Amino acid sequence: MEHVATDLIVIGAGCAGLSLGFNLAEMGEDAPKTIFLEQRSEYHNDRTWCFWGYPNTPFMELVQNRWSKVRVKNSKDRNALIECESSPYQLLIASDFYQHTLHKIEQNNKLELRTGIKLINEPSLIGNEWLVQTNTGNFLTKAIIDTRPLPKDSMRDTTLWQSFVGYEIECEEPLFDPKTAYLMDFCEPNPDFTGFTYVLPFSPTKALIEFTSFGSQPYSMEDLLERLEKTVANYVRGKRFSIIRTESGLIPMGLGTRHPNYTNILPNSYVQVGVTAGSARPATGYTFQRIQAWAQECTKELQRTGLPIGHSADSFLLSKMDNIFLNVLRNNPEMGSSLFMDMFTKVSHPRLIRFLSDHGGILDYLAVVTALPPLPFLKEVFRFSKK
């Protein structure tokens, strides 16, 4: 069995692992010797990433679609058109990102990606180094970045789950306005979750249509398929279409579970990152840009100290606001659509976009707070202060 010594092991080479790899590749010969251990054998176009684009957003060159108009509406005819020319809503497809980052990593001989890998057991500390045992060999490393998502059973204290399933469809007739995306088209309020359809039109005949729920329960793809089928039928209005691709996901919003704390054993030599370790913005689930910010910071830290860092914590104010908002949604799912509609109709759109995409300042936070009805939030603050 092979034994390899290295500076850094990255477990999992998805969005976080490959984003870090891309940044490390730019260090050239100065990059730490890094091995990426990935369980999948091949990369497929398994997801799309959307975010509000600001200047200097990483991977802008890969953006496939941009929408400078985004619509939000509920079932009671309230609706808002968000004009976002200066920070358009944009989409990057995973297969382009994988190809681009894998190519860059391949060009740096300090970096190596191994696919089809299975860990035989959890990494263990031997002296000052970590031993990682896999089906293809053993690795001794000074540091580990673990991007594996935690199983959902171990995340029972998550405040809210964002569950979604979507079809990318091609229609025989033009049905969509490719200039306007639907960020949230709410379904009838219900006592279990806040539900909405998300529509990204790529052309007059092609769109990604997703059904999403924000609820205290995580829903599987199968649980949501019926809702998706109904909403797709609604959008295609009886016209013929074919399904090109299906995507689904589960994003924890508001983490309650702490990862096992390896940092106590050997400070900063083992960090957990990714969607179950704080990369997702609690109130929105947006993750992609936060991963990019982490990948840049972590690269600098590796350059400076030889050790990695995890995601940085949100400011006290932002995390409290997100926490209260998520708890209001969790305890009042039937109010979800009207709360979002209040936000989208009462807050100026540049402010709201800054708030949603982590670019907000205190005045933006204040504008969001004053747009929302005080009673459910005061109740939640009261409940929170009694804990």
Ligand SMILES: Cc1cc2nc3c(=O)[nH]c(=O)nc-3n(C[C@H](O)[C@H](O)[C@H](O)COP(=O)(O)OP(=O)(O)OC[C@H]3O[C@@H](n4cnc5c(N)ncnc54)[C@H](O)[C@@H]3O)c2cc1C
């Ligand atoms: C369908 C979908 C759409 C999304 N859309 C958006 C969006 O529009 N905007 C946004 O901001 N966020 C979005 N997200 C959320 C988030 O950006 C993604 O989930 C992102 O991929 C998270 O990156 P990650 O590295 O944490 O996880 P992943 O990208 O899932 O990477 C984890 C990697 O670890 C590997 N792995 C797992 N277990 C092991 C193991 N035991 N050994 C070795 N490797 C292992 C996996 O194969 C995978 O490659 C979406 C998520 C999904 C699922």
